Amino acid sequence: MSAARHEQIARDCVRKKDERGEQIVISLDGRKRDRPLKDEDFVGISKYLLDVITDLASATVRGNRLAQVEFHGECNECGDAGAAAVCCALLQLRAANVAAVRAVFLWKNELGDKGAMAVAELLEQSSVPGQE
Numbered sequence: 001m002s003a004a005r006h007e008q009i010a011r012d013c014v015r016k017k018d019e020r021g022e023q024i025v026i027s028l029d030g031r032k033r034d035r036p037l038k039d040e041d042f043v044g045i046s047k048y049l050l051d052v053i054t055d056l057a058s059a060t061v062r063g064n065r066l067a068q069v070e071f072h073g074e075c076n077e078c079g080d081a082g083a084a085a086v087c088c089a090l091l092q093l094r095a096a097n098v099a100a101v102r103a104v105f106l107w108k109n110e111l112g113d114k115g116a117m118a119v120a121e122l123l124e125q126s127s128v129p130g131q132e
Helices: 003-013 039-060 080-095 113-126
Strands: 014-016 023-028 067-072 101-104
Touching: 003 014, 003 039, 003 067, 014 039, 023 039, 039 080, 067 080, 080 101, 080 113, 101 113
Parallel strands: 023 067, 067 101
Antiparallel strands: 014 023
């Protein structure tokens, strides 16, 4: 898949969850796609998530509040490299005070120990308490 296609997927998969725009959803759910995304697709898409989410959050979130991100990547072929790339992008959002992670859905993928460790680090450093 080309870099231009990865960028387009990144732009298409990020949206507001609510009218206020403080909750942002990244929807890469493999059940809603023509084909599951591969590990290298997650790596490619992650390169664009920081800019796309920053743009949406700056346009919708008011004051000094952080956007809250839900990442849906379930039912794909994401492995360790893809999980690490996505987690790195989401950690950059937190470091830039743009967004914090509210939930990560990566079940039914091909994560190994390194991918699981990347998710654990993300949740440890960037999560916000659930509000449901």
